Amino acid sequence: MVRLLTHNLLACHVKGCTSNNFPLQFQNVQIELREADFNADFLKNFLPKLEWKALVDSAKDLGDTSLPLEQPEMLDDEFLKNLHHVLLEIHVEEGSMTCPNCKHSYPISNGIPNMLLAEHEIG
Amino acid sequence: MIPTPDLSHLSAQDYEHVYEPAEDTFLLLDALEADAEELRSLKAVVFLEVGSGSGCVSAFAGKILGPSALYLATDINHRACDCTRRTGSQNKVAVHTINTSLTTGLHQRLKNSVDVICFNPPYVPTMSTEASEAQDLRGIEGSWAGGSDGMQVTNTFLEVVHELMSPTGRFYLVAVKENNIPKIQSRMENLYQLRSKIILTRRAGREHLSIVRFEHTTAPTL
Numbered sequence: 001m002v003r004l005l006t007h008n009l010l011a012c013h014v015k016g017c018t019s020n021n022f023p024l025q026f027q028n029v030q031i032e033l034r035e036a037d038f039n040a041d042f043l044k045n046f047l048p049k050l051e052w053k054a055l056v057d058s059a060k061d062l063g064d065t066s067l068p069l070e071q072p073e074m075l076d077d078e079f080l081k082n083l084h085h086v087l088l089e090i091h092v093e094e095g096s097m098t099c100p101n102c103k104h105s106y107p108i109s110n111g112i113p114n115m116l117l118a119e120h121e122i123g
Numbered sequence: 124m125i126p127t128p129d130l131s132h133l134s135a136q137d138y139e140h141v142y143e144p145a146e147d148t149f150l151l152l153d154a155l156e157a158d159a160e161e162l163r164s165l166k167a168v169v170f171l172e173v174g175s176g177s178g179c180v181s182a183f184a185g186k187i188l189g190p191s192a193l194y195l196a197t198d199i200n201h202r203a204c205d206c207t208r209r210t211g212s213q214n215k216v217a218v219h220t221i222n223t224s225l226t227t228g229l230h231q232r233l234k235n236s237v238d239v240i241c242f243n244p245p246y247v248p249t250m251s252t253e254a255s256e257a258q259d260l261r262g263i264e265g266s267w268a269g270g271s272d273g274m275q276v277t278n279t280f281l282e283v284v285h286e287l288m289s290p291t292g293r294f295y296l297v298a299v300k301e302n303n304i305p306k307i308q309s310r311m312e313n314l315y316q317l318r319s320k321i322i323l324t325r326r327a328g329r330e331h332l333s334i335v336r337f338e339h340t341t342a343p344t345l
Contacts, residue, residue: 005219011228012228013228021231022231039191045168106228109201112201112221114223119259
């Protein structure tokens with residue numbers, strides 16, 4: 001399941017690629033929307049661990065513009081609902097993710113991101 | 124008692140390619156269950172299973188830590204990733220699965236963030252080349268072939284695990300006698316300031332299995 005939550009935790013790890021290697025950019029994606037159970041505690045717990053700008057930009061790339069550019073101080077219901085949808089209900093089933101720095105492409109197949117590298121690419 | 128996860132969706136065909144839960148898996152489940160109350164009191168936000176195979180352990184952790192935690196699972200074998208994902212949904216635990224070696228690709232963003240890490244590594248002593256080839260093949264052999272002292276794959280992870288653990292984070296490792304557990308423990312304490320304890324041992328056939336639990340020396344004792 002490549003959801004934006006997982007995507008927010010993945011960085012390029014090609015040998016020597018250590019800056020501007022996050023967030024990976026989606027390419028040629030097939031998206032499915034699937035409902036997930038809403039859990040406000042989970043969202044509040046996880047919020048401090050998110051790279052906010054990366055999340056907002058990646059959501060925009062997938063056609064969702066519901067999140068504010070700055071993380072709000074007041075976590076109202078509407079914000080949490082939007083965050084829930086962006087993090088957990090947008091599933092990228094097929095496609096790839098490209099490193100903004102070295103342009104290495106990581107495939108997504110059957111909803112699972114493949115972060116494996118060939119031996120010569122390993123740092 | 125926490126029930127063992129439902130694995131009825133996995134078939135003999137899956138187990139041709141993915142490690143079927145066995146005594147080592149169940150020992151890890153028992154260790155987690157024995158620690159359940161402490162784990163809940165840590166209010167874990169991020170759980171990570173390395174080399175998740177069938178996904179049995181991640182699904183079980185979901186029953187302990189509940190729906191307010193994030194469950195991440197990695198495996199080098201893409202079929203194992205698929206099994207883990209299915210086991211998650213079968214047991215109503217949202218397990219986020221990533222096809223990778225150990226935690227590569229996740230390491231940068233997960234530094235000091237993981238509250239509970241589980242690793243049931245390929246611990247069986249084999250020829251060193253056998254272990255490397257098994258990892259390259261990315262199939263079922265990689266779930267057990269451990270190279271010299273059965274530590275080849277484990278050692279790679281032991282060098283980085285301290286960076287992933289949150290200040291109160293815990294790391295559960297499955298090991299066998301041949302892995303030289305006292306040596307692992309002293310090395311982890313000296314090099315990475317991780318104290319550890321053998322919390323459960325069991326003999327299964329020829330294997331003397333143990334679960335070793337690590338935490339930062341600075342973490343409060345519960």
